[in-house]
Amino acid sequence: MCDPLNSPQLPPRILIVDDERFNRQLLTTVLQDEGIISTAGGSAEALEAVRMNPPDLILLDVRLPDMDGFEVCRRLKSNQATQDIPVIFITAMNNPEEEARGLHLGAVDYITKPFNHTVVKARVRTQLRLKQQANLLSRYAFHDALTGLANRRAFDRLGEHEWNSCQRQSFPLALILLDVDHFKNYNDHYGHGAGDDCLIAIARSMASAVNRSSDLIARYGGEEFAIVLPETALAPACALAERIRHSVEEQHLPHAASPTAPHVTVSLGVASLVPSGGSRIRDLILQADDCLYRAKRQGRNRVCSRAGGSNSEATADAKAESLPAIDTQP
Structure with a gap:
């Protein structure tokens, strides 16, 4: 990258x-x-x-x-x-x-x-x-000086822009939130320099998995990242999240201080909404954050997702090879 x-x-x-x-x-x-x-x-x-x-x-x-x-x-x-x-x-x-x-x-x-x-x-x-x-x-x-990705300011500005654009056209907007599992333990064990290298490696995995120029990858804060996916329903967003999770795991970055795995892993929360007049991008962020929390609660190193506006939920196990199609329409 x-x-x-x-x-x-x-x-x-x-x-x-x-x-x-x-x-x-x-x-x-x-x-x-x-x-x-x-x-x-x-x-x-x-x-x-x-x-x-x-x-x-x-x-x-x-x-x-x-x-x-x-x-x-x-x-x-x-x-x-x-x-x-x-x-x-x-x-x-x-x-x-x-x-x-x-x-x-x-x-x-x-x-x-x-x-x-x-x-x-x-x-x-x-x-x-x-x-x-x-x-x-x-x-x-x-831009974030460490990873070269967009920073939180860019996420806030461009995320709002994509929300408004999808609202005008009645298209879904998807959001992936990613968190590095047990990153504090990683920093404590290997040092902050190694922690920086770890974040850079994860940013590279994300950048290599995202192909569309319209998609935004941002460092959301600390060890948390975000991907904004315009005109994207839940199923393809989940598939992308699983590819990223697998790509990070395949790097086999040692993490001796992780109770989840002997290597670095990530947890991801995915949500998709068709913006309406009564909703805001904050609603999408809260849904993705809730899914990220569930991924951590269920053992980490996995993808959890939710289709906004419906009661359907999907959890992708860390070892799953494919994801079922999910109807994301309200």
């Missing part, structure tokens, strides 16, 4: 939007050493390019045939997924009112035609440096 706090920096991605091919080619040549360059000849093409592969910086011509740059900028800044991408306007006009309008919409700078190569490079480098600093601050704010 790659630690996002210490991973090497990828080259920045720069999108150039101009309806004139000559300008696109010229700016591509000028900025070829500054990052990975892509181009778009119109606003619709630009918006699609941003949606598919968000760049780190956009150079945007004010005058475009299908939709002017101001409207493109407004749409970018009104979208939570793209609002933080810096936009530098390209213009042939020397109009203070037009420049003020662009800055008011959220643009960070202007580049005027004809292009001064030195000025273009300097302004692009400044914005890329600022974006890199902002990205670094975001990583520290929303």
Whole structure:
């Protein structure tokens, strides 16, 4: 698993939007050493390019045939997924009112035609440096320094976002809570350095088991982890939890101080809810936490689950090879 706090920096991605091919080619040549360059000849093409592969910086011509740059900028800044991408306007006009309008919409700078190569490079480098600093601050704010996973703050923010999204579409949202069995004993026996290594190994097992980019793995606190699974019913969430439990056990990390097994094991609680107007994500967390508590009470090293809104419950024994399908609809 790659630690996002210490991973090497990828080259920045720069999108150039101009309806004139000559300008696109010229700016591509000028900025070829500054990052990975892509181009778009119109606003619709630009918006699609941003949606598919968000760049780190956009150079945007004010005058475009299908939709002017101001409207493109407004749409970018009104979208939570793209609002933080810096936009530098390209213009042939020397109009203070037009420049003020662009800055008011959220643009960070202007580049005027004809292009001064030195000025273009300097302004692009400044914005890329600022974006890199902002990205670094975001990583520290929303990632756990030890494991590289999302932290509790990211879980709270993104979990609420996924809850609202699933509520709008009437899709189920599943949550897995994982706790390392007898972790205090592990720390006392092997030391906190070994405890950190143990948590990193478990984080790797979780990351290798989760395949969808929409799923969120977070360090929930101490030796507890959480996985948010949008549009996921209980049965597939339980199957994933069992794969993670098995993957951790297969590492055979020695745990001489555990009364459960001679190696490190984990307990997992799983819940799934279709969000409704009268429910909150806290309800899902409480259900998953209750299932985690039952897993511990029943002997640990197992998966316990519950379908929210129904009376059906399922417990997956630690040695179970498959899980029965469970109807999670209320």
